[in-house]
Amino acid sequence: xxxxxxxxxxxxxxxxxxxxxxxxxxxxxxxxxxxxxxxxxxxxxxxxxxxxxxxxxxxxxxxxxxxxxxxxxxxxxxxxxxxxxxxxxxxxxxxxxxxxxxxxxxxxxxxxxxxxxxxxxxxxxxxxxxxxxxxxxxxxxxxxxxxxxxxxxxxxxxxxxxxxxxxxxxxxxxxxxxxxxxxxxxxxxxxxxxxxxxxxxxxxxxxxxxxxxxxxxxxxxxxxxxxxxxxxxxxxxxxxxxxxxxxxxxxxxxxxxxxxxxxxxxxxxxxxxxxxxxxxxxxxxxxxxxxxxxxxxxxxxxxxxxxxxxxxxxxxxxxxxxxxxxxxxxxxxxxxxxxxxxxxxxxxxxxxxxxxxxxxxxxxxxxxxxxxxxxxxxxxxxxxxxxxxxxxxxxxxxxxxxxxx
Numbered sequence: 001x002x003x004x005x006x007x008x009x010x011x012x013x014x015x016x017x018x019x020x021x022x023x024x025x026x027x028x029x030x031x032x033x034x035x036x037x038x039x040x041x042x043x044x045x046x047x048x049x050x051x052x053x054x055x056x057x058x059x060x061x062x063x064x065x066x067x068x069x070x071x072x073x074x075x076x077x078x079x080x081x082x083x084x085x086x087x088x089x090x091x092x093x094x095x096x097x098x099x100x101x102x103x104x105x106x107x108x109x110x111x112x113x114x115x116x117x118x119x120x121x122x123x124x125x126x127x128x129x130x131x132x133x134x135x136x137x138x139x140x141x142x143x144x145x146x147x148x149x150x151x152x153x154x155x156x157x158x159x160x161x162x163x164x165x166x167x168x169x170x171x172x173x174x175x176x177x178x179x180x181x182x183x184x185x186x187x188x189x190x191x192x193x194x195x196x197x198x199x200x201x202x203x204x205x206x207x208x209x210x211x212x213x214x215x216x217x218x219x220x221x222x223x224x225x226x227x228x229x230x231x232x233x234x235x236x237x238x239x240x241x242x243x244x245x246x247x248x249x250x251x252x253x254x255x256x257x258x259x260x261x262x263x264x265x266x267x268x269x270x271x272x273x274x275x276x277x278x279x280x281x282x283x284x285x286x287x288x289x290x291x292x293x294x295x296x297x298x299x300x301x302x303x304x305x306x307x308x309x310x311x312x313x314x315x316x317x318x319x320x321x322x323x324x325x326x327x328x329x330x331x332x333x334x335x336x337x338x339x340x341x342x343x344x345x346x347x348x349x350x351x352x353x354x355x356x357x358x359x360x361x362x363x364x365x366x367x368x369x370x371x372x373x374x375x376x377x378x379x380x381x382x383x384x385x386x387x388x389x390x391x392x393x394x395x396x397x398x399x400x401x402x403x404x405x
Contacts, residue, residue, distance in 0.1 A: 001234060005212070005242035015208050022204045026254060029197040033258075034265045036187040040104065044097030053266040057181040059105035061269075064180035067109055071176075073133045075106040076113075083129055108277050109179065115280040116142040120150040140175045143280070162366045165373040169283040173276065182270020182277065185288035188262045189295065190278050195356045199331045201254050202303045202355060206310050206327030208250075209243045213315035213399055214323060240395050243311050251303055255296050275361060283375065284361045295357040298381050302354025305388040306330050312391060315399040331355065354380050 009015060039052035047055075063071070082088055088099035103110065113128040113136055128136075147170050150156065151163045158166070188194060271289035275282055286294065306327050314323035331352050338347040348365055357377055365376035 001238035002241045002245070005238045006245060009208055009212060009242060009246060012211075018204050018207045022201065022250075022254070025197065025200050026258065029193045030258065030261045030265075033187050033191055033193045033262050036191045036193070037183045037266055040097050040101040042098060042101050044094040044101065046097070050265050053183060056104060056183055057267055057269070060108070060179075060181040060183075063106050063109065065178070066176040067112075067139075067179050068176045069137045071179075072109065072113070072136050072139055075109045076128075076131060076133050076136045078106060079103060079110055079128065112177070112277070112280055113139060116146055119146050120281055140173075143173075144170050147281075158364075158366065159368060161368055161371065161373050165366065166283060166364060169285065173285050174274070177276065178273055179277065180270050180273060181267065182273040182288055184263045184266030184268055185270055185273070185292070186278050187266055188259060189275075189288060189291050189358045192359075194258070194295070195359060197254070197258060198299050198303075198355045199352075201251060202306060202331050203327055205247055205250060205303065205307055206324055208246055209307055210310050210314050210323035210327075211320040212239050212243050212311055213395070214318045214320045236396055236399050239399070240311075240392070243307070243395075244392075247303060247307050248300075251300055252296075255299065259292060259296075279362050281364075282361050283364065284377070286361075291358055291361065294377065298354045298357040298377065301381055301385050301388065302351045305351045305354075305384045305391070308388055308391050308395070312395055312398065315395050348376060349380065349383075351380075351384055354384060 010019075034050065035048045037053045037056065038046055038048045039055045040046050041055070063075075065071070082099050082102050085099055087095045090096060090099075110128045113131060114125055115123060116139055117131060117135070118124045118127045144167070147166060151158065151166065271292075272287050274287055275284060275291050284291075309330075310323045310326040313326055314320060317323070330350065334347050334350045334352050337343045338350075349367075353360060353376065360376055363376070367374050367376070367379050369379075
């Protein structure tokens, strides 16, 4: 019966069309993510995609290893020499691009310097150009000092416990930073396409499962369904299992295949580099590989909650249209409402935030519960895992009590 219910969902003409749309979105997301990586060649021309990744890998891996004080000093010397070249001083954009092309091997290290010494929320790309070797050597100490200055600026509303927590996370950050080419992971996790694909995936999954319980009424087959020997028992469990199976298989199939395609094209090296290489201010002391796992698992939990809620609406109202509005509201409407100051804080706890964990790693979003400070992800994942597990059995209860008209 389980496979029969799955077949009923996947063979509906509209659902087939939805899957084709998902396939098209998947291909577009892969192409755009691969093109996210760019490289400037020695002639000042910019290329993107696979060839760009190949050239960047060669340049960046010349600087691979721990970013020690000596490496930082060497990067500053190289940067100063390039800035003093005729190409860099030229007013011609192409000549300037030629100069920039020589920086690409250590550009991420240079960016860390600019972020540390600019100050939080005061980023200036050219800050690194003004640093001496001795100043730059204080990179890691300056990261902590920038946080202290930010917390003492009077522009934040953190409690003392939250301030102590932020400083603790910064001090726990392992230094010196391990560095190597990681642009495949950066494109995967730091571009907007992973989040966009995940949200569209949830919307299409919502379209697929929203009719699992209501279709019997739309097709006027409810009397037959509920009068069968297994109608209110195994058949309901089969529908629940079908919904869960469709969500799980399609979600993980898309998320894993997307990562596989992107990393195969751009390279999977650098997965053990910390996310701070591109998200220097992050309080999440994890690697890019761990970022992917956290985002994928968190996204799955968020998708489960949203889609179980949609199926519950389908079972309770017998309306496919109403059931579809739930994933739409939670993935499309709440992000826009979250831009309004008065809604921002509470909406940061809505399930759509689990679909964009990789972006939220950049934020200082904290919650103090019973004197214990927790990060946004630390709250969201267990909360919605428990809620999804609690709501799922209600599908059986609600649909079993349905009265045939």
